[in-house]
Amino acid sequence: MVLLQYTCHFSTLRFFCLHPSSPTPLRRRSFNVRSTSLPFPKHKATYHRELEAAVDVVERACRLCIDVKKSPFSDEGRVLDKNDQTPVTVADFGVQALVSLELSKLFPSIPLVAEEDSAILCSNNLVDSVASAVADNATFGFGDEPLTHSDVLEAIDRGGKDAVVFCTKPATYWVLDPIDGTRGFLRGSEALYVVGLALVVEGEIVLGVMGCPNWLEDKPCTSTTSMQEYEGNQAGSGIIMVSHVGCGTWTKKLSSIQDTKTLDYWIRCSVDRCCLVHKASFCIPDSQTWESLPLSALFNGKNDADNIGDEEILLVPTCCGSLCKYLMVATGRASVFILRARAQTIIKAWDHAVGIICVHEAGGKVTDWRGSPIDLDADQAERRAIFPSGGVLVTNDNLHHQIVEMISSCSSIF
Numbered sequence: 001m002v003l004l005q006y007t008c009h010f011s012t013l014r015f016f017c018l019h020p021s022s023p024t025p026l027r028r029r030s031f032n033v034r035s036t037s038l039p040f041p042k043h044k045a046t047y048h049r050e051l052e053a054a055v056d057v058v059e060r061a062c063r064l065c066i067d068v069k070k071s072p073f074s075d076e077g078r079v080l081d082k083n084d085q086t087p088v089t090v091a092d093f094g095v096q097a098l099v100s101l102e103l104s105k106l107f108p109s110i111p112l113v114a115e116e117d118s119a120i121l122c123s124n125n126l127v128d129s130v131a132s133a134v135a136d137n138a139t140f141g142f143g144d145e146p147l148t149h150s151d152v153l154e155a156i157d158r159g160g161k162d163a164v165v166f167c168t169k170p171a172t173y174w175v176l177d178p179i180d181g182t183r184g185f186l187r188g189s190e191a192l193y194v195v196g197l198a199l200v201v202e203g204e205i206v207l208g209v210m211g212c213p214n215w216l217e218d219k220p221c222t223s224t225t226s227m228q229e230y231e232g233n234q235a236g237s238g239i240i241m242v243s244h245v246g247c248g249t250w251t252k253k254l255s256s257i258q259d260t261k262t263l264d265y266w267i268r269c270s271v272d273r274c275c276l277v278h279k280a281s282f283c284i285p286d287s288q289t290w291e292s293l294p295l296s297a298l299f300n301g302k303n304d305a306d307n308i309g310d311e312e313i314l315l316v317p318t319c320c321g322s323l324c325k326y327l328m329v330a331t332g333r334a335s336v337f338i339l340r341a342r343a344q345t346i347i348k349a350w351d352h353a354v355g356i357i358c359v360h361e362a363g364g365k366v367t368d369w370r371g372s373p374i375d376l377d378a379d380q381a382e383r384r385a386i387f388p389s390g391g392v393l394v395t396n397d398n399l400h401h402q403i404v405e406m407i408s409s410c411s412s413i414f
Contacts, residue, residue, distance in 0.1 A: 002018075005214075005244070008350045010084070029091070029098065032208050034107040035365070037054075037267070038051060038052065038101070038242070038244075039242070039248075039250040039252075040042065040244070040247045040248070040250075040347075041264035041346060043246050044246070045207075045244045045245055045246075046206070046245075047199060047201070047206050047244065047245075048244070048368045049201055050107065050207060051125070051199075051207045051209070051242065051244055053102070053103065053106050053107070054197050054207065054208075054209040054242075055209050055240060055242055055306070056139075056201065057098065057099050057102045057103065057197070057290075058100075058195050058197055058209045058210070058211040058240065058343065059198075059211060059240060059254065059255055060097075060102070060137045060138075060139070061095040061098055061099055061137070061178070061195045062195055062212075062213045062238060062240075062254055063137055063210060064091060064094050064095055064098060064133050064134070064136070064162070065091045065095065065179065065185065065193070065195065065213055065273060066139045066213050067133065067136060067137070067164040067358040068089070068091040068094065068133055068164075068258060069091070069185070071133075071392045076098075077087065078166060078250055083384065084335070088116065088120065089179070089412065090126055090129045090130055090133060091132045091133070091179055091184065091185060092115070092116055092178045092179045093116055093118070093121050093156055093178070093180075094133035094134050094137075094177035094178075094218055095176075095179060095195055096114050096115070096116050096155070096156050096159055096176060097131075097134045097152045097155040097156045098133075098134045098137055098138060098155075098156035099114075099174075099176055099197065099388075100112055100114070100156065100158045100176075100407045101134070101138060101140065101151070101155045101157055101338050102138070103174060104155070104394075105150065107174075110172060110173060110174055110199075111158075111174070112158050112159035112163070112164075112173065112174045112175045112176060113159060113164070113173050113174065113175050113176070113350065113382070113384055114159025114160065114174075114175075114176040114177075114178065114350065115159075115176070115177055115178060115348065115350055116156055116159070116160065116178060117157055117160030117161055118152075118153040118156040118157050118158060118160070121156070122153070123154070127152060127153065128149075130156075131147055131148075131149060131152045131154055133149075134147065134152055134155075135147045139205045141410065148163070155231075156201060158178060158256070159174075161384065162382075164382070164383075165381055165382070166380065166381060166382065166383055167380075168380045170203025170204075170377055171200070171202070171203065171204040171377075171383060172199075172200060172201045172202060173200055173383060174197065174198070174199055174200075175197070175198045175199075175200060175298055175349055175350050175353040175354070175356070175376075175383075176197050176198075176350060177194070177196040177197075177323060177348075177350035177351060179194070179195060179197065179323075180191055180193065180194045180195075180196055180321035180322060180323040180324070180350075180351060180352035181193035181194060181286050181320035181323070181324055183405075188193050188407060190367065191214075192212055192214060192215060192318060192321075192324040192327075193212070193213070193214070193318055193320065193321065193324070194210050194212045194259055194319070194321060194324050194327065195210065195211040195212075196208070196209075196211075196323045196350065196353070196354040196358050197209050197210075198352060198354035198356075198357060199273070200353065200383075201378060203376060203377050204245070205245075205354075205357040205376070206244065206245045206357070206358055207242075207243060207244045207245065208241075208242070208353070208355075208356075208357040208358050209238050209240065209241065209242050209243075209329070209354065210241045210326075210327060210355070211238070211239075211240055211254060211322060211342040211356060212238060212241075212243075212254075212324065212327060213238040214238060215237065215238055215239045215254075215327070216237065217237055217253075224300070236256030237253055237254065239252065239253060239254055239360055240252055240254055240255075241269070241330065241331075243354075243357045243358045243360075243362075243363070244308055244360040244361070245357065246361075247266070248268055248361050248362070249267040249269040249330055249357075249358045249359075249361040249362040250267065250268050250269060251266070251267050251269055251331065252265060252267070253265070255319060268332050269331050269332070269334055269358075269362045270300075270332055270362055270363050271329055271330065271359065271362050271363045271364040271396040272332040272334075273396065273398060274335045274398060275398045275399070276405045277295075277299070277306075277313075277399060277402055277403060278299060278309075278310050278311065278313065278405065279313075279400055280313070280335035280336050281315075281316045281334045281335050281336070282301070282313050282314065282315055282316065282334065282335065282336045282337075282338065283315075283316050283325040283334045283336065283337040283338075284315060284337075284338060284339070285322070285325075285340075286320050286321075286341050288340055288396030289314070290315060292340060292370075293338060293340055294373070294410035295309070295313065295338070295403070295406055295407070295410065297410045298406060298410065299312055299313040300312045300313065301313050301315045302314060302315065303315050303317060309318050315316070316333070316334045317329065318334070321351070321360035322339065322351040322352060322355065323351065323354065323355050325337035325355075325394070326352075326354075326355025326356075326358055326359055326394060327358070329359055329364060329395065329396075330355075330361075330362040330364065330396050331362075332362075334394040335395060335396065335399060336393070336394065336403065337393075337394035337401060338391065338392070338393055338394070338403075339391050339392040340390070340391040340392045341387075341388055341389075341390060341392075346385050347381045347385060347386050347387070347388065347392070348350045348383055348385060348386075349376055349379070349383060349385060349386050352366075352374065352386060352392065353376065355394070356374060359394055363396065363397070364394065364395060364396050365395060365396070365397060365400045366392065366393070366394045366396070367388075367390075367392075367393055367400070367404075367406045368388035368389040368390055368391065368392065368393065369370065369388070369389055369390025369391050369393055369404065370390060370404070371387045371400070371401070371404045372388075372407075374386055374392065375387070376390055390407065390411075393407075
């Protein structure tokens with residue numbers, strides 16, 4: 001394990017935090033803005049400026065999520081169901097608006113591909129709530145004008161469907177999942193959720209940042225029951241994971257924006273070194289069962305780490321979304337994440353992009369079930385979907401080829 005220690009100093013710049021337009025404008029608040037340190041020298045990171053901005057905005061997005069969970073915005077009436085029957089909250093829209101606003105100020109020429117659009121927000125009269133959450137966490141002021149509803153809606157739709165039409169050539173763009181695991185966000189501290197942001201340059205993922213506000217340090221991979229008991233009795237400290245091509249994957253504790261001085265410890269991440277499939281720990285999607293996956297023809301799945309036999313697999317309980325599974329593999333807390341592609345279900349790019357680089361830079365592999373790399377350019381017009389053959393496989397080098405061969409051998413059964 002590699003451990004680096006940085007003292008994060010804060011700038012004396014002051015930025016105004018503006019609230020939405022109202023008959024009596026709210027008083028502007030100001031706060032110090034933290035200057036971000038990276039765990040590696042800047043000259044080794046071609047995109048260090050973009051990475052520093054991404055770290056800062058993801059930390060602010062995590063703070064927005066925490067604030068919304070503590071507020072009336074997280075009540076049942078603030079939860080909406082999208083057409084695909086997945087939930088969306090004030091926090092989802094707030095994070096997308098916040099990230100869009102911040103990145104567009106710094107990198108106006110780089111488009112954003114993100115999950116949400118504002119139509120459902122407007123039809124449910126939640127714009128005020130979202131605008132307030134964004135204003136409380138933004139660093140950029142807007143002159144003497146308060147943050148308006150139009151500012152927020154335009155920021156959200158900057159990353160929405162049809163916002164950008166790409167050509168067939170490799171493109172440069174941000175990919176954002178405002179909250180991966182919204183059900184986990186709603187469920188409480190016992191379920192993980194992640195803010196995920198990646199930068200794609202000419203078709204290659206060059207950096208990624210994930211923020212998990214309720215990640216637990218030294219989280220044990222044991223039975224479902226003991227996991228829930230442990231999580232129920234511990235407060236999530238939260239982590240930020242950063243990755244840059246050629247510089248590795250690192251984590252540190254999620255900082256509080258209100259702190260005036262924070263001691264940051266960056267820890268370099270590595271995937272585990274498990275060499276035997278039956279000794280590996282597996283994460284699977286919450287919507288899929290072990291019996292629906294090819295390896296179930298060879299191994300039984302168990303949720304209890306005690307007395308795992310040679311023909312049994314340990315299933316690590318993780319909820320919800322895909323990115324927390326990438327976190328588990330990149331930190332070595334799980335050996336494998338496997339997802340089956342299903343007919344009539346589109347696999348979204350934002351559920352995987354940031355996870356791919358974090359696992360790659362931690363020494364792992366992410367491919368489809370045939371062993372081919374994930375192609376982010378496959379959706380040529382929008383870059384919103386990926387089409388992995390069979391599904392997605394995330395693991396270490398030692399296990400990857402073995403599992404691909406096992407999947408192939410079981411393909412006639414499934």
